[in-house]
Amino acid sequence: MAEKIDITDEMRAVIGVESAPWIYEVTTTSVRAFARGVGYTDPVYFDVEAAQAAGYRSLPCPPTYLGTAVFIPGKSSDTFSGPLGSGPSLKMDLPNLLDGGTETEYFEDICAGDTLTVTSKTADLTVREGRSTGQMLIVTSEMTCTNQDGKVVAKQRAQALFY
Amino acid sequence: MPLDWNSFNEGDALPELKKAPGVTELVKYSAGGGDFNPLHHDFNFPQSKMIGSIIIHGRFKYASLGELVSNWLDHGGRIRLLSCQYRGMDLPGNEITLGGTVKRKWEEGGEKLAEVELHATNAEGKNTTPGSAIVVFA
Numbered sequence: 001m002a003e004k005i006d007i008t009d010e011m012r013a014v015i016g017v018e019s020a021p022w023i024y025e026v027t028t029t030s031v032r033a034f035a036r037g038v039g040y041t042d043p044v045y046f047d048v049e050a051a052q053a054a055g056y057r058s059l060p061c062p063p064t065y066l067g068t069a070v071f072i073p074g075k076s077s078d079t080f081s082g083p084l085g086s087g088p089s090l091k092m093d094l095p096n097l098l099d100g101g102t103e104t105e106y107f108e109d110i111c112a113g114d115t116l117t118v119t120s121k122t123a124d125l126t127v128r129e130g131r132s133t134g135q136m137l138i139v140t141s142e143m144t145c146t147n148q149d150g151k152v153v154a155k156q157r158a159q160a161l162f163y
Numbered sequence: 164m165p166l167d168w169n170s171f172n173e174g175d176a177l178p179e180l181k182k183a184p185g186v187t188e189l190v191k192y193s194a195g196g197g198d199f200n201p202l203h204h205d206f207n208f209p210q211s212k213m214i215g216s217i218i219i220h221g222r223f224k225y226a227s228l229g230e231l232v233s234n235w236l237d238h239g240g241r242i243r244l245l246s247c248q249y250r251g252m253d254l255p256g257n258e259i260t261l262g263g264t265v266k267r268k269w270e271e272g273g274e275k276l277a278e279v280e281l282h283a284t285n286a287e288g289k290n291t292t293p294g295s296a297i298v299v300f301a
Contacts, residue, residue: 033194033195034195034196035195036195037188037192037193037195037196037223037226038192038223038229038230039182039188040230042233042237054165054238055238056238062229062230063226063228063229063233063245064222064225065196065226068197079198080198080199080200081197081198096210096213097202098221099220099221099249100248100249101221101248101249102221103244103245104244104245104246106241106245109241
């Protein structure tokens with residue numbers, strides 16, 4: 001547990017720096033795996049015919065699912081599956097991580113067959129006193145998802161708490 | 164039946180969704196969502212030991228609030244914005260009640276919109292995951 005967390009100039013320097021783009025795939029199998037993991041029973045997330053009858057091109061992404069990052073050993077996080085060097089990578093020597101909050105803004109439907117190009121950046125760094133954790137470093141990150149037609153389809157802001 | 168914007172009012176409650184995910188359900192979510200943080204499946208992970216248990220992914224609760232809204236809409240509208248904050252930990256096997264209330268209905272720029280307050284309440288009645296959604300109807 002950290003006594004006192006200092007946000008150094010070096011840490012601050014990453015704020016606003018956009019990551020290299022990474023591909024996230026949306027496939028019928030990946031949509032089903034996510035929908036199954038959440039516990040959906042709605043056939044629209046499992047059966048392509050049901051999805052098309054409901055007005056979608058193919059299986060739509062369930063809310064909060066923004067595709068599956070292409071996994072490449074050595075380039076991807078073994079733990080979180082996203083590309084290394086994006087997301088909450090400002091770990092310093094704080095061993096513990098909790099999720100603080102998530103906000104997703106949607107601009108277009110995202111369906112199986114879409115390929116998303118995703119960039120992310122650290123939007124903000126703050127320090128807060130946790131109830132039982134001591135000081136926590138709060139990393140706010142923002143990811144932008146652009147589809148194969150060049151349209152920004154979603155933006156997601158997330159807060160990670162390190163302590 | 165797809166939800167019609169004219170069929171609900173401010174103050175209406177969304178049909179509740181109850182879940183008590185066990186370890187197996189958390190493993191399924193890890194596989195589907197790609198989050199293999201041991202805090203959600205390994206009781207021997209140092210942070211799990213510190214907490215005294217593995218915990219349910221915040222993102223599982225977030226996705227479940229999305230499921231609640233999706234079930235309510237039944238594809239009659241689309242989610243424009245969905246957010247939540249993780250204010251308390253939930254442990255596997257414990258029941259969570261997901262619910263929501265329509266806070267506001269309005270028309271703007273030719274769109275029919277609604278704002279919904281969301282919550283995930285534990286067995287003690289504490290809202291561990293307050294959230295909100297803005298939904299849009301064609």
